[in-house]
Each structure stands twice: as C-alpha cells, then as structure tokens.
Amino acid sequence: MIRILLADDEHLIRGALAALLSLEDDLEVVAQAATGAEALATARVVRPDVAVIDLQMPDLDGVSVAQALSAELPSCSTMIVTSHGRPGHLKRALAAGVRGFLPKTVSSDVLATVVRTVHSGGRYVDPALAAEAISAGDNPLTPREADVLELALEGAPIDEIARRASLSPGTVRNYLSSAVGKTGASNRHEAARAARARGWI
Amino acid sequence: MIRILLADDEHLIRGALAALLSLEDDLEVVAQAATGAEALATARVVRPDVAVIDLQMPDLDGVSVAQALSAELPSCSTMIVTSHGRPGHLKRALAAGVRGFLPKTVSSDVLATVVRTVHSGGRYVDPALAAEAISAGDNPLTPREADVLELALEGAPIDEIARRASLSPGTVRNYLSSAVGKTGASNRHEAARAARARGWI
DNA sequence: CGACGGGCATGACATCTGTCATGGGTTTCT
DNA sequence: AGAAACCCATGACAGATGTCATGCCCGTCG
Numbered sequence: 009m010i011r012i013l014l015a016d017d018e019h020l021i022r023g024a025l026a027a028l029l030s031l032e033d034d035l036e037v038v039a040q041a042a043t044g045a046e047a048l049a050t051a052r053v054v055r056p057d058v059a060v061i062d063l064q065m066p067d068l069d070g071v072s073v074a075q076a077l078s079a080e081l082p083s084c085s086t087m088i089v090t091s092h093g094r095p096g097h098l099k100r101a102l103a104a105g106v107r108g109f110l111p112k113t114v115s116s117d118v119l120a121t122v123v124r125t126v127h128s129g130g131r132y133v134d135p136a137l138a139a140e141a142i143s144a145g146d147n148p149l150t151p152r153e154a155d156v157l158e159l160a161l162e163g164a165p166i167d168e169i170a171r172r173a174s175l176s177p178g179t180v181r182n183y184l185s186s187a188v189g190k191t192g193a194s195n196r197h198e199a200a201r202a203a204r205a206r207g208w209i
Numbered sequence: 210m211i212r213i214l215l216a217d218d219e220h221l222i223r224g225a226l227a228a229l230l231s232l233e234d235d236l237e238v239v240a241q242a243a244t245g246a247e248a249l250a251t252a253r254v255v256r257p258d259v260a261v262i263d264l265q266m267p268d269l270d271g272v273s274v275a276q277a278l279s280a281e282l283p284s285c286s287t288m289i290v291t292s293h294g295r296p297g298h299l300k301r302a303l304a305a306g307v308r309g310f311l312p313k314t315v316s317s318d319v320l321a322t323v324v325r326t327v328h329s330g331g332r333y334v335d336p337a338l339a340a341e342a343i344s345a346g347d348n349p350l351t352p353r354e355a356d357v358l359e360l361a362l363e364g365a366p367i368d369e370i371a372r373r374a375s376l377s378p379g380t381v382r383n384y385l386s387s388a389v390g391k392t393g394a395s396n397r398h399e400a401a402r403a404a405r406a407r408g409w410i
Numbered sequence: 411c412g413a414c415g416g417g418c419a420t421g422a423c424a425t426c427t428g429t430c431a432t433g434g435g436t437t438t439c440t
Numbered sequence: 441a442g443a444a445a446c447c448c449a450t451g452a453c454a455g456a457t458g459t460c461a462t463g464c465c466c467g468t469c470g
Contacts, residue, residue, distance in 0.1 A: 019317065020315055027225065027317070028229075091219060091292065113219050113221065162399070164395075164399065167426095178450060178451080181429085183447095195427080196428085351415090379421085383418085383419085384417095386458055386460085
C-alpha cells in the first residue's frame, strides 16, 4: 500500500483527487493539507511514501515544499501537479528534487500510474511540458533579477518592491534595468510579463 | 437520479470531480466535456438535469456556455465552479442565468449539496464571493477610462496606448490618472490589475 | 435654455523610472 | 592566485509618468 500526502489549496479539488486516488487498491491518501506550511508539518508526522503537491498555494510555493521535503524526508518521493505549467517552474522543480511533474490536464489514470512510478524510484515529466521547457531555452536572468521581476509582476512601485525584497531602491532599479534589457522590453511591467510568458519567472 | 454534465478543461480535475460526484447515490455524471463548445454540443444530445461548468476554458467562457444553455435547455440548471473568483464574473454569470456559483475552495460535500439545490429550483452563491461582489460595487470607470486601462494591462508605455487608442498621450494620461484615483492604486499598472480583479474591465 | 457630465486636448510641474558609471564584497571556476 | 560572475549599494541625469488647471465640443436631462 502506497501512503500518499495530498496538498492543494482548493478544497474541492483536493477532496476530488483524494476520492480518485482512493479508488485504486494499492493507493491510500493518509493526509491532506491546504497550504505549503501545513503540508510540511503534516509530512513530518505521517511520513508518507509519496507527496502529491499543487504548484500554487497561498503561502509556500510547491517547489519550496518539495525542496524541504527532499531534504528532510528522503524516503518520501515528491511529485507536483499544476494548472498553469510554465517551463520555468519545471526546471526549478527538478532542481528541487521533484520526481514527477504533471499538468492537471492529464487523464485521471495517469496520475495513479505516476504515483506508482515515482514510488518505485522512477521519474516522470509530462512530455508536453518537457518539450516546452526545452524550447524555451535557458533563463538569462540571475536569481535576484528573477526575484525582483516577480515582485514587479503585480505592478507595485519600486519602493515597495525594495521593501519586499529587502533591498535598496537603487539596487532594485539596477536589477530591473538589467532585466528589461534581457527581455527586450521597454519597462519593467512589460519585462515582467515577457519573462513570465517565457517561463523565466 | 440527477443527471449531470461536467465540463472542465483539466482532465484530471474533471475525472476527480466525476469520481467524487459518483460517490453520491442520487447523482450520476452522464457526460463530460473539455471545452465550452464540446459542453454545448454534448448538452444538446444528453439533455442533463444539471450542468457543472468550469469558468475558464480554452474556447468558450463558462458564462457564455451558461447563457447558451439557459436559452436552449431551460430544463437544465447551470452552475459554475472556478479557481479565481472575480466579482465581475459572478455578476455576468448571474445575468446569464447561472443558478449556482462556487469557488473550488469549498469543501467536497458542498458541491453535491449545491447540485441538489439548483436541481430543485434553488440558487446558491458562495457567501464569500457574494460579499466580495457586493463590496466591489458598480463599475465607477467611464467607458473610455476602461478602454485605456485595458490597453495598459499589458504594460505598454503611454505612447503606445495612445496610438492604439487613437488618443493624444496627454489625454491617455488624464484617463489613467483618473482611473488610478478611482482604484486607489499608485500607478496605472496596479490600477489595471485592481480593475481586472474587481471585474471592472 | 442652462447646467452637467463625459470625451478630448494642451501645458506646467513634481515625482518616478530607466540608464549608466562606479565601487566593494562574495563565491566559483581555472 | 586571478578572472569572472553575481550581489549590493550610491550618485547623477534624462526621459517617462502622475497630477492638476484649464479649455472646447457635444449630448442629455431637468
């Protein structure tokens, strides 16, 4: 019996996925979580075999959870499911030790199959996402540039970005300027959108 | 037995929801669709009692589907589930004859309950979304302000907005300034996002 | 009719942003 | 050890942007 931890902020989806997985004889959902932090805390207690984690959650990013999990519970394989599969996330996820990466558009039985695959030590990445990631090419942004651009996505003024990133406004402007150059945009907002479209953030 | 049509572009979610609904004795998922057009076509054939439709789908908007359904199949009650519940959508949905409106964050059994409610002629709108929609109030933007804000969404510089709207840059700035004031934002990008979030554009 | 609100435009001013030069600190690779 | 790349910061300058006052044209409503 494979013991599964399920994390998704959307209660309905989480419940539905749990129902689906429970239909399989060899799978058992032993815990559920609605946030990244909750997922981590729960995992430490129940020590599941496989963690199925949604990419976007209110507090902790799914990738961050995966990273923490693979460090703390090497016996637990992590896989990520997501609605909006952006190439950048896939790369980060693999770097974080994620064993499976699926968009929510896959058919229902694929999920169960992949759970078994990662549990037995294998890996699985959705072919379409993999192709996208490869064609997207390398991310020319430095980590800090990506951070700052991400904060700029919401349209916040530079001072707020600086506060949220704990940087000086001048530094923020430097990073943004550099990022604007690399994206070929004419201002940071356009740059942020372009970077997201290309999966760089 | 209540016969249900389920439409969601995310195969995994659709399957999971189907599994969930099928656990109920008095509910039966008689058809599934992955796009809005498909949902319409299928509904014409199977004539379900209740249609459960995702708001965001590749081709036809969930609201458009609901509108067509309520015109063509008045015997079929439509309800909408959504991940990102924007107040604007709720208003449009109700105008389109939707009987139930739920975010995907609700607990699993609420869904079944609401299916029964709308089937028996009732209505149900998630309280949190309803409150949001009410507090959002009417759209205070003038048509032109809305136009210009929409163009600003992509992060374009003012000169480009002016060209695309066939206005002088100064006029664009006036409209944007006014819109920024009405949204309480600190620049046009934030204003554009805020307006979209509230369903004003 | 006259007041009112919206659409459109211009000009002036203060502030915000983007760009560039510069410099010091750290890590990584050769 | 030295080079290269990244992180962080400051200062200066030009151009973009936000704000405000002002004006004209047009349609609507009382």
